[in-house]
Amino acid sequence: MTVTSTGTGPIRLSGACLADDAEPLLQHLLARPEADIDWRDCEVAHAAVIQVMLVAQRRLVGPPRAEFLQRLISPALPQRASFDLP
Amino acid sequence: MNEFVEQFLLECRELVAQATDDLIALEENPGDRERIDSTFRAFHTLKGAAGIVEFAAMGRMLHVAEDLLSAARASATAIRPNVLSECLTALDMLSRWLDAMEGSGEVPPAAEAEADQMIARLALTSDAAPVAVAAAVDDHDWLETLRTKAGAAFSQARTAIRYRPDTDAYLRGEDPLALIAGVPGLLQIALGLRDATASLATMDPYASALDILALSAAGSDDVARALAGARDQVALRSLAAPAAATAAPEMARTLLSAQLGLLQETSPDGFLGRLASAGRSAVNVLRHVGDGVAADTVATAADAAIAQNSAAPLVAALEQALGIAAAPPAAVTPDAALVAVPVVAPRALRVDMDRIDALVKLSGELIVVKNAIGHVARLVHDGSDPGAAAAALRRQHALFERLAAELQGAVLRIRVLPLRTVFRRFPKLVRETAVSVGKTVRLLTEGDATEADATIVDALFEPLLHVLRNAVDHGIEDTARRAEAGKSTIGTITLRARRDADSVMIEIEDDGGGIDAGRVREVAQARGIAGAEVLDAMTDAEAIDLVFAAGFSTAATVTNLSGRGVGMDSVRTAVGQLGGQVSIDSRPGQGTIVRMVLPFSLMLTRVMTVEAGGQSFALPLDTIIETTIIDRDRITAIGAGRAFALRDRTVPLIDLAETLGLAQDTSQKPHAKIVVMSAAGQLGALEVDRLGERMDVMLKPMEGLLGGMRGVAGTTLLGDGRVLVVLDVAEIFQ
Amino acid sequence: MTEAAGLRVLIVDDAALIRTYYRAALEPRGYVVDEALNGLEGLEKVLLQAFDMIIVDVNMPQMDGMTFLKVLRAKDLPVGATPVLVTTSEAGPQDMAAARAAGANSYLVKPIRQDVLAQYADMLCGRLP
Numbered sequence: 001m002t003v004t005s006t007g008t009g010p011i012r013l014s015g016a017c018l019a020d021d022a023e024p025l026l027q028h029l030l031a032r033p034e035a036d037i038d039w040r041d042c043e044v045a046h047a048a049v050i051q052v053m054l055v056a057q058r059r060l061v062g063p064p065r066a067e068f069l070q071r072l073i074s075p076a077l078p079q080r081a082s083f084d085l086p
Numbered sequence: 087m088n089e090f091v092e093q094f095l096l097e098c099r100e101l102v103a104q105a106t107d108d109l110i111a112l113e114e115n116p117g118d119r120e121r122i123d124s125t126f127r128a129f130h131t132l133k134g135a136a137g138i139v140e141f142a143a144m145g146r147m148l149h150v151a152e153d154l155l156s157a158a159r160a161s162a163t164a165i166r167p168n169v170l171s172e173c174l175t176a177l178d179m180l181s182r183w184l185d186a187m188e189g190s191g192e193v194p195p196a197a198e199a200e201a202d203q204m205i206a207r208l209a210l211t212s213d214a215a216p217v218a219v220a221a222a223v224d225d226h227d228w229l230e231t232l233r234t235k236a237g238a239a240f241s242q243a244r245t246a247i248r249y250r251p252d253t254d255a256y257l258r259g260e261d262p263l264a265l266i267a268g269v270p271g272l273l274q275i276a277l278g279l280r281d282a283t284a285s286l287a288t289m290d291p292y293a294s295a296l297d298i299l300a301l302s303a304a305g306s307d308d309v310a311r312a313l314a315g316a317r318d319q320v321a322l323r324s325l326a327a328p329a330a331a332t333a334a335p336e337m338a339r340t341l342l343s344a345q346l347g348l349l350q351e352t353s354p355d356g357f358l359g360r361l362a363s364a365g366r367s368a369v370n371v372l373r374h375v376g377d378g379v380a381a382d383t384v385a386t387a388a389d390a391a392i393a394q395n396s397a398a399p400l401v402a403a404l405e406q407a408l409g410i411a412a413a414p415p416a417a418v419t420p421d422a423a424l425v426a427v428p429v430v431a432p433r434a435l436r437v438d439m440d441r442i443d444a445l446v447k448l449s450g451e452l453i454v455v456k457n458a459i460g461h462v463a464r465l466v467h468d469g470s471d472p473g474a475a476a477a478a479l480r481r482q483h484a485l486f487e488r489l490a491a492e493l494q495g496a497v498l499r500i501r502v503l504p505l506r507t508v509f510r511r512f513p514k515l516v517r518e519t520a521v522s523v524g525k526t527v528r529l530l531t532e533g534d535a536t537e538a539d540a541t542i543v544d545a546l547f548e549p550l551l552h553v554l555r556n557a558v559d560h561g562i563e564d565t566a567r568r569a570e571a572g573k574s575t576i577g578t579i580t581l582r583a584r585r586d587a588d589s590v591m592i593e594i595e596d597d598g599g600g601i602d603a604g605r606v607r608e609v610a611q612a613r614g615i616a617g618a619e620v621l622d623a624m625t626d627a628e629a630i631d632l633v634f635a636a637g638f639s640t641a642a643t644v645t646n647l648s649g650r651g652v653g654m655d656s657v658r659t660a661v662g663q664l665g666g667q668v669s670i671d672s673r674p675g676q677g678t679i680v681r682m683v684l685p686f687s688l689m690l691t692r693v694m695t696v697e698a699g700g701q702s703f704a705l706p707l708d709t710i711i712e713t714t715i716i717d718r719d720r721i722t723a724i725g726a727g728r729a730f731a732l733r734d735r736t737v738p739l740i741d742l743a744e745t746l747g748l749a750q751d752t753s754q755k756p757h758a759k760i761v762v763m764s765a766a767g768q769l770g771a772l773e774v775d776r777l778g779e780r781m782d783v784m785l786k787p788m789e790g791l792l793g794g795m796r797g798v799a800g801t802t803l804l805g806d807g808r809v810l811v812v813l814d815v816a817e818i819f820q
Numbered sequence: 821m822t823e824a825a826g827l828r829v830l831i832v833d834d835a836a837l838i839r840t841y842y843r844a845a846l847e848p849r850g851y852v853v854d855e856a857l858n859g860l861e862g863l864e865k866v867l868l869q870a871f872d873m874i875i876v877d878v879n880m881p882q883m884d885g886m887t888f889l890k891v892l893r894a895k896d897l898p899v900g901a902t903p904v905l906v907t908t909s910e911a912g913p914q915d916m917a918a919a920r921a922a923g924a925n926s927y928l929v930k931p932i933r934q935d936v937l938a939q940y941a942d943m944l945c946g947r948l949p
Binding site for chain 2: 838844881898902904916920925931942944
């Protein structure tokens with residue numbers, strides 16, 4: 001399970017998030033309109049997952065683990081207010 | 087802090103007071119549109135003021151508040167009470183900051199942290215639906231969008247990428263971002279959505295809606311290779327600029343491409359105004375950066391564009407000024423680019439470090455010789471043995487001679503590039519061209535390490551591309567006919583180069599059907615290129631050479647590729663301008679070879695044009711001492727010739743027209759236009775009808791019948807295809 | 821650098837502070853600066869006298885910058901051809917596209933540094949180097 005939603009905390013993306021993870025992510029986001037997305041443990045994110053995040057515009061808790069996501073994708077995602085944790 | 091603080095404080099207090107009034111009034115009557123507008127404007131103006139005194143925390147906080155107000159303004163429902171109260175809190179905070187600034191003149195140190203808290207509070211009041219969804223990327227603006235997002239990184243970029251995955255890309259198992267991640271030298275990514283109104287509730291997570299823009303520091307070839315798996319969904323722009331704009335600063339480029347973007351707008355409103363303003367702005371930018379030539383070109387194009395009520399001429403001129411080239415696999419460039427390209431030396435050269443090192447070493451050795459000669463001079467001055475001094479001087483002279491020759495060789499080698507730099511662009515272009523006409527063609531290259539002058543290598547791209555397209559389009563037969571003739575269904579074109587003494591030979595050979603000499607004769611007659619008798623008298627080889635004649639095109643049907651009304655004549659002109667020659671050799675059923683012979687190095691001669699007997703000639707500038715106009719009565723007859731006095735010297739005068747057998751009586755004119763020249767150590771003067779311009783030309787020796795003509799040094803081809811004869815002054819005065 | 825003597829720039833912005841700030845960037849370099857408080861006032865000035873360049877804000881009362889620009893571009897030449905620099909706080913691609921569609925020759929996002937503004941003016945007015 002790479003997309004987890006525990007009910008109170010942020011929706012978490014971990015490990016390799018593949019195309020099939022886009023649908024569960026979308027469902028979690030729809031179910032919890034206020035939830036943030038924590039992608040600190042995300043190592044790979046398929047374009048389909050990033051696309052959902054792009055539409056969602058949730059607050060992101062980062063930085064993500066992968067250098068590519070951190071350096072190039074994170075700045076490309078418009079976020080209302082996001083923060084990186086050390 | 088800054089000279090505007092005083093005015094800043096004054097205006098901010100007024101705006102805070104006004105916005106506070108508005109917000110309180112809205113608490114009473116939340117549906118008052120005018121009050122919402124007024125509040126929004128006050129926050130907006132406050133945000134702008136923050137920028138001027140560099141108060142970043144204030145700007146950030148107001149930006150978030152402004153977004154809330156903007157959403158409320160756009161919404162049909164009344165503004166919510168929690169938004170009003172948080173905005174009032176923000177204004178209170180701002181007032182405290184202003185008080186602190188009034189005392190210290192500085193931005194209050196606590197403002198950053200306080201702004202963060204306020205932003206978090208403001209964010210909590212916002213609606214679930216996001217205020218601004220990632221915008222759909224405008225077709226014409228994608229390069230501009232990247233430029234804006236990338237900022238300084240843009241100047242490092244060599245390739246801009248736009249990748250719009252097909253809707254079913256995810257279902258096919260593709261990961262467009264993984265593909266992008268594999269692009270070398272990635273500098274920046276910008277993500278957009280095809281549909282700006284997409285929302286979580288309506289989106290299909292299995293349908294790709296991404297619009298990916300990226301910048302890479304790698305060249306477009308390398309990027310294209312990395313993205314080969316999705317080439318039909320990718321557009322690339324090469325950002326390396328060969329032309330004037332490399333010298334122009336980045337800002338000028340930005341502004342010039344902005345004008346280009348403006349011209350691509352299709353709205354009919356104010357078209358002429360937009361067109362004219364783009365032209366005027368571009369001309370101004372080029373003037374400001376000191377590129378008067380480009381400015382004049384663009385100005386002329388702008389006038390033409392206005393006159394024709396069409397953006398096309400201006401677009402072409404701007405693209406030229408910017409040196410924008412659409413990189414493969416984008417559309418092929420129109421052949422019109424081939425017409426009359428002046429020989430322009432590239433402003434920047436790529437030079438191998440070893441060659442620079444060789445120059446440094448040579449200059450060091452020259453310094454040693456200089457010192458040694460200085461030593462000999464001192465010996466002579468001090469009265470030492472003249473014999474010993476002479477021997478030392480001879481030794482140094484021999485050394486100097488060797489070094490000078492080496493230096494000349496080394497400098498010439500700096501201007502040299504391998505043909506690979508132009509050849510490597512062709513395999514892909516040929517393949518794509520072939521596909522577009524339904525043929526299968528492979529391109530073999532041989533000898534691409536052969537070197538030539540950088541100017542020649544750079545200028546060869548267009549003519550070679552044209553010949554290769556012709557080979558694919560007209561040379562190689564279609565698959566059915568090849569099968570019938572017992573040939574492989576895959577056509578082969580070979581592009582080979584080799585060095586031959588001071589020349590570089592390039593051959594383009596195809597294994598196609600060859601050229602039908604009879605058909606060439608028919609077309610040549612139909613197009614009025616030559617009469618029936620002349621054509622009949624020609625050998626087949628001579629007839630086939632007519633494909634290089636202006637206005638000739640053998641294509642029975644005009645294709646998109648090579649039938650744009652620009653024929654092989656443009657190839658001959660382009661090669662001729664480089665001081666080379668092109669010939670064609672064709673065997674029916676077996677194929678065609680186009681041969682180019684080019685000089686290894688490009689040596690330009692500076693000349694001045696003159697007119698005599700109604701014709702133009704050129705005189706080498708280094709032989710001209712001065713030009714003058716004298717009264718005819720100062721000319722006296724001396725024996726069979728004439729002469730005139732120039733500052734106490736008698737100078738022989740020759741009438742150029744008469745000498746060249748273009749006799750005309752000039753004695754009626756009261757004044758004579760004279761070019762005073764130095765020839766073989768003597769002064770001599772030519773009388774001409776008119777003095778012309780100065781230019782740099784590629785001198786080509788005379789051949790054939792004209793080769794032995796006295797007084798002629800060679801010819802050069804002008805941009806308009808005319809031949810200009812360059813005179814050998816020493817022979818004329820003999 | 822030669823003085824930009826006689827080059828005329830019109831600033832159209834409702835914020836007095838911004839106008840002062842732009843003026844302070846341009847006048848020391850020899851530009852002759854005139855001001856208008858909104859698009860409508862800007863149009864009145866443009867029709868009375870020629871400018872080498874116009875700097876216009878987007879968000880203004882009475883007539884906004886985009887409307888100003890559209891009306892200006894529909895005027896006869898040479899008035900319609902005046903180079904226009906649009907300045908705004910909005911940095912999205914759709915804002916840029918809107919400015920371009922209206923006929924902007926360039927687009928700068930606030931806050932704008934004074935030296936940058938001056939450089940843009942030098943380029944768009946064709947001030948000689």
